[in-house]
Amino acid sequence: MSEEHEENAAGRENGEAVEGPGDYADRVLDTVDLIPPGRVMSYGDVAEWLGEGGPRQVGRVLSLYGSGVPWWRVVRSDGVLLPGHELRALDAYRAEGTPLRTAGPATEGHIPRVDMRRARWDGRTPGAHGG
Secondary structure: OOHHHHHOOOEEEOOEEEOOOOHHHHHHHHHHHHOOOOOEEEHHHHHHHHOOOOHHHHHHHHHHHHHHOOHHHEEOOOOOOOOOOHHHHHHHHHHHOOOEEOOOOOOHHHOOEEOHHHHEEOOOOOOOOEO
16 A cells, blocks of 8 residues: 555544555555546446446545545546535646536536546556547
């Protein structure tokens, strides 16, 4: 486990101590660390890349232990930003040059989405588009 992950391994949930991440969580966090700036993977992409778990398991790992990794690079498959963290994620996307789709006036809050067609990382080639 990387030093960054160790710093965020143990936490608290509802005032109770939470055990540190297990092997699966470590693999999820290591995978998120591999996603290049300006690129994203969906929760399901991460699970598929690992060959185990599913989108919900990846999301759970990130909700408990993801503060030490670039969590904003893992998104819903439709590119919608993580509720409650939209502005922080949007700042990161803009700083990294992540392709975004402009939200129309009918969209609540006019928050853009990640352009999954252009931003999705295939897990193999750091600079390649698509996958």
